[in-house]
Amino acid sequence: MTLTFTLNGRKMSQEISPDESLLSVLRRCGCYSVRSGCDTSNCGICTVWVDGHAILSCSYPAPRAEGRSVTTMEGVRDEAQDLMTFLAEEGADQCGFCSPGFIMSVLAMLRELKDPTVDEMEQYLSGNLCRCTGYNSQHRAIVKLLEKRRDEHHV
Amino acid sequence: MAGSLQEAYELLLKSRQSRILAGGMWLRLGSTPISHAIDLSRLGLDTIQKTEDCLEIGAMVTLRQLECDVLTREAFSGILPTSVQSIVGTQFRSTATLGGSVYARFGFSDPVCALLSLRARVVFYKAGEMDLETYLASPPVRDILTCVRIPLSSQAASYQSLRHTRTDFPVLNLSLSRDEQGLHTLSVGARPMKAMRCREAESCLDCGDTEGALQAVRQLPYGTNMRAGAEYRQEIASVLLERALEEMKA
Amino acid sequence: MSENRFRAVNRAVPKTDAFSIMGGAPVYTGDMVPRDALTVLLLRSPHAFARVKKVHKDKAMLVSGVVCVLDHTDVPSHRYSNAGASYPGNNPFDRRILDEYARYVGDPVALVAAETEEAARKALKLIRVEYEVLQPVLDYETADTDPSVVHPEDNFVFQCDIGGDLEHNVLSTIQSDGGDFDAAYAACPIQLDETYHTMANQQAMMETFRTYSYLDQAGRLTLVSSTQITFHARRLVSQALGIPQAKVRVIKPRVGGGFGAKQSMGTELFAAVVTHLTGRPAYCCFTRQETCQCTNTRHAFRIRVRMGADLDGTVRALWVDSLENAGAYGEHAANVIGLSAHKTIPLCAKAEDWRFTGKVVYTNTTPGGAYRGFGATQGCFAVESTLNKLAVKLHLDPTLIRLKNIPEVGKPMSAYYGEVLQSCSLDRCIATGKKMISWDEKYAPAPFSKPSGPHRYRGVGMAVSMQGSGITATDNCSVTLRLDDGGFYTLLIGASDIGTGCDTILAQMAAEILQCDTEKITVSGVDTSYSPYDKGSYASSTTYITGNATTKAAKELLGKMYDAAAETLKVPREELFFDGESFSGRGARLTVFELGRDSVNRFQTWLSATASFSSPTSPPPFVAGFAEVEVDTQTGEVKLLDLVGVVDCGTVINKALAHVQAEGGFAQGAGMALYEQVHLTEEGKLSTNSFMQYKLPSRLDLPPIRIAFEESYEPTGPFGAKSIGEVVINTPSPAIMAAIQNAVGVTIQTLPATAEKVFMALRAAEGQKEIR
Incomplete structure (x- = not known):
């Protein structure tokens, strides 16, 4: 079957099989930031947005994306620039394999919750596992980003 | 992608290997081959509405909607949002649906335990409306779950669970509600078997016999799986009930 | 220590590859697989222990798109170890690519390579295996008295004597003593005897095992693999396939974590054997389930600690008795057990009378392997818990007990191979x-x-x-550092950055000596064709051992640059001043750019230095x-x-x-x-x-x-x-x-x-x- 959808702002038509996951379609479309980590919907590495909502592309049936707008890391690199800078400063990228999915979750959170508390942040991001960092450095980076945004807002 | 419930139903009956696609979260984990995955995502089953006497939640309402919707947050002491907020993570809950959880009636289900204590009813396309409790006890059904109806009679409720990690399946869960007449409904799930009501404890609570209820809840059947042993589950069932009563007092 | 003592090290420098990996650039193994690579899938044993009588492959072979279906009769019979460790070593050659015996639930029995994943899956379902199901050994605490023998094969190879007894499922036994434990323990007023169990934990790096392989322009079997042990993998693949090392090349791109798991091979040989036999590119990627169940985990241990102490909390006698579950195969097992004692007993520095006894057994469970800590973690739990018990027993503050017992600088640590702290x-x-x-x-x-x-x-x-810093007198790490003609430096390493950031850390060290910014040092991944030898990333060694090689190479290169500048400027070397940008002296000046340009132009020597390091100690x-x-x-x-x-x-x-x-x-x-x-x-x-x-x-x-x-x-x-x-x-x-x-x-x-x-x-x- 043919899937017609918007990928990172561009209209796409892609031949897919009916039981395919969105993840596999996205990788075929060249979005290599979208990766599989666990196969059981537990790790958050494959996080992308469908119509602006963060979802797990490994368990999202590709046909369901028909007519919808899908966003991957490749489509938000500009928006992610500050966050990436702070993550790099903290060394929070480590192996980097989970970073794109994590960044997609953080950006979705910041669109949904303008100024989250630490508890809200941890709750929102709890579906993004990371084995390298122990999460602390990620949190420090987000806090720095929030501070920067607050400062910009005041200016 | 089904265009109507009738079309979906016909597709479902066509082959034993057809499956209704709710969230799709478990699809890749099964080993049985699936010939048709029937997607209900465009049938308008994703709304939460309040009627005169019940809250009606469409089968395709996601767990995330259940968590964030103002209607579910305000009703039943907020136990529906509480019951789902430990399920894996935000992205998972954005795709997983209530219908998927209820239809599958897994023993570990958090929302099923909460719904059972709220005396929820389930509505199927062909079989019509029935008690969730009846459905939980019934043999497998080839039908389409369209919505869940929860009577608004509950006045106070509490949902409790114990987990190894905060986003793991529960070791045990327990949900308690009390209606206008002071009557209690108590369900215990992840025993690890399916959630069930504990009528003996309910009657004790109705008469104000807390001690009796704490004893009664230990008498339910409990089992052992990799998360805990039957004996431990039995012990903490009464602790969770105590915590629920404590919370409802407050 | 003053903050400004260093220019490039001792600072928080972002990783050299931070933005590409975070931005989702296609830099990991799975992102670069050739389009025409065959998909390789494995059929795995449902039995914990079984002999494969016959694999019926005919139906699977008929599936359109299937290129080959292999079982143990089709693959080379050489035994090898999956463990990445210097050769010769303690790891038994107990594996075959596909074996006649399945030794745990998930051990591969057959392999399918097909044009598409769909075809490979279909074929996998059509393979029928006749098994002779055997009684498995599941409890490691009784494995040595179990009538079943996990490794009955006649071509099992011990590289050296490690006290094995395969009839009793014993892979290794070990004992070492310092002083007279029995006498010292008997004389102690306080005696503790405690037993602990640790689990077979998952390393759980986010990128599962994956390898693709192809024949390069020279016909060499080339593997691109998510590995910590690029050079060892080259040797192990050549050994398993029975082909010369010169015919094997291994490339390590970015790696999504390892924590020791990828110090053993996982997918390498399954891709390699297909390319070797068919000449086609092949890709093998393990699912999370395969990675958890069918690669390697931390070794489960039972540790009994006997501790004798004075009433003031000074530990005088210490016996660590470790029993380790190797699982079905022996990767790293005989080395891991040593650390349970040698990295714990020295922390009770006054315990001059100590003993370490250990036994490693085979069972029909998921193989153990390397996981961060490598036995020291298991030992630490047991010995430190016993020290805490001692504190409770004596009503002493556990921090004060530690201060009484920890080792002192300048003294030899007898249980730590006699090394002086x-x-x-x-x-x-x-x-x-x-x-x-x-x-x-x-x-x-x-x-x-x-x-x-x-x-x-x-x-x-x-x-x-x-812990340690590398393995004493065992591993060699080399680097090459050169001045390129754009006036920048290229650092070639064989150390495998698996997310740890060693590419950045080693660049910082070179930059410190060359007095430049870290960005001026270019570092690449590892390719056994081009990179200098490095044993790989394990044993906490890269910063220390490869770091020492890097500083050596940087100093040597700087010396050569001084010489070349002196010759060019006709100024004696001693009078030259180098500020990282240029050499100057007697009013003359030569920039690093000019030096780089001239070194590939009119000089007789190209400015580069290669240095190696193998450490006599492991601080x-x-x-x-x-x-x-x-x-x-x-x-x-x-x-x-x-x-x-x-x-x-x-x-x-x-x-x-x-x-x-x-x-x-x-x-x-x-x-x-x-x-x-x-x-x-x-x-x-x-x-x-x-x-x-x-x-x-x-x-x-x-x-x-x-x-x-x-x-x-x-x-x-x-x-x-x-x-x-x-x-x-x-x-x-x-x-x-x-x-x-x-x-x-x-x-x-x-x-x-x-x-x-x-x-x-x-x-x-x-x-x-x-x-x-």
Whole structure:
């Protein structure tokens, strides 16, 4: 079957099989930031947005994306620039394999919750596992980003 | 992608290997081959509405909607949002649906335990409306779950669970509600078997016999799986009930 | 130490590849697979122990798109080890690519290579295997008396005598002594005898095992693989396939974590054998389930500790008796067991009379392998928990017991291969950690003395640990550093950056000596065709060993640059001044750019230097770890409130990366202590084989992990540095168990401390009270 959808702002038509996951379609479309980590919907590495909502592309049936707008890391690199800078400063990228999915979750959170508390942040991001960092450095980076945004807002 | 419930139903009956696609979260984990995955995502089953006497939640309402919707947050002491907020993570809950959880009636289900204590009813396309409790006890059904109806009679409720990690399946869960007449409904799930009501404890609570209820809840059947042993589950069932009563007092 | 002593090291420098990996650039193995690569899938045994009588492949072969279906009769019969370690070593050659015996649930029996994944899946289902099902050995504690023999094959090879006895499933036995344990123990007024169990934890790096292979332009079998051991993999593949090493090439791109798992091969040979036999590119990628169940885990241990002490808490006699489950294959097992004693006993430096006995057994379970800590973690849990028990028994503060016993600089450590300790700030680490966690306010010797709510009590606990920095006199690491004609430097390394940041750290070291910014040093991944030899990334060695090679090479290159500048400028070398940008003297000036340009133009020599390092010692880094918990006595739930770690890794080379290494290590240690359960079915299948069932701590399960550094200066290390990678995982288990004991008086000696275990222990303690 043919899937017609918007990928990172561009209209796409892609031949897919009916039981395919969105993840596999996205990788075929060249979005290599979208990766599989666990196969059981537990790790958050494959996080992308469908119509602006963060979802797990490994368990999202590709046909369901028909007519919808899908966003991957490749489509938000500009928006992610500050966050990436702070993550790099903290060394929070480590192996980097989970970073794109994590960044997609953080950006979705910041669109949904303008100024989250630490508890809200941890709750929102709890579906993004990371084995390298122990999460602390990620949190420090987000806090720095929030501070920067607050400062910009005041200016 | 089904265009109507009738079309979906016909597709479902066509082959034993057809499956209704709710969230799709478990699809890749099964080993049985699936010939048709029937997607209900465009049938308008994703709304939460309040009627005169019940809250009606469409089968395709996601767990995330259940968590964030103002209607579910305000009703039943907020136990529906509480019951789902430990399920894996935000992205998972954005795709997983209530219908998927209820239809599958897994023993570990958090929302099923909460719904059972709220005396929820389930509505199927062909079989019509029935008690969730009846459905939980019934043999497998080839039908389409369209919505869940929860009577608004509950006045106070509490949902409790114990987990190894905060986003793991529960070791045990327990949900308690009390209606206008002071009557209690108590369900215990992840025993690890399916959630069930504990009528003996309910009657004790109705008469104000807390001690009796704490004893009664230990008498339910409990089992052992990799998360805990039957004996431990039995012990903490009464602790969770105590915590629920404590919370409802407050 | 002044802040400005260094220019490039001892700072928080972002990783050289930070933006490409975070931005999702296609830099990992799975992102670069050739379009025409065959998909390789494995058929795995449902039995824990079985002999393969016959594999019926004919139906699978008929599936359109299937290129080959292989079983043990089709692949080379050479035995080898999956373990990446220098050769010769202690790892038995006990594997074949596909074997006649399936030795655990998930052991591969047949392999399918097909044009598409769909075809490969279809074919896999059509293979029928006739098994002779055998009685498996599932309990490692009785494996040596089990009538079943896990390795009955006649071409099993021990590389050297490690005390094996295959008839009794014994892979290795080991004993070493210092002084006279028996006499010293008998003379001690305090004697403790305790037994502990640790689990077969999952490394759980986020990128599963994956390899693709092809024949390169020279017809060499080329593997692109997610590995920690690029050069060892080349040797092991050549050994398994029976082809010369010169015909094998291995490339390591970015790697999505390893933590030791990828110190053993996983997917390499399954891709390689297909390319070797068909000439076609092939890709083998393990699922998470395969990675959990069918590669390698931490080795499960039972450790019995006998500790004799004086009344003041000085440990005089110490016997560590370790039993280790190798699982079905022996990767790293005979080396891992040694660390359970040699990296724990030295922390009781006054115990001149010590003994280490160890036994490694084969069973029909998922093979063990390397996981961060490598035996020291298991040993640390046992020995440090016993020290904490000693503190309770003597009513002494456990931090003071440590200060009485820790090793001193300048003294030889007899249980640490006699090496003389040259740097240690463990006393300062303990002092700083105590301050950070407010130990003196929080530590109350009596349990139940810190109620924090109904049925809730708090407690604190601590432990110390050491690791090594590389393996003494065993491994060689080399680097090549050159000045390129654009006036920048290229650093060629064979060390495998797996997310640890060694590409950046080594570049910082070169930059420090060449007095330039780190960005001026270009570092690439590893390719055995072009990179200098390095044993790979394991044993906490890259910063120390490859770091020493890097500083050597940088100094040599700088010397050559001085010589070339002196010759060009006709100024004596001693009068030249170098500021990182240019050489100047007697009014003349030559920039690095000009030097680079001329070196490929009119000079007789290209400016480059290659240096190697193999260390005669393995200087230990140290850590003092603290934990605070709150225990609910009604349910046994343990809430982790605080984790504090103070680390002595010598000079910190990269402050950000070292900090995150430490935080990550503590997080994994906390997972091992509280959450990560391992479960086998009765048939011996690992049921905790997914992230759904094997629970890594999420961010909701961990407190803020607070790390501090107490730098020492290791005279043999680059800029005074030692290692950090492994030591940071060791202390959470004993520290958290001690905190639980401190809170509610029960001791958990089998990990992890689940609520159920704590509850049952509390109930048993309650019962004992009633009997009294």
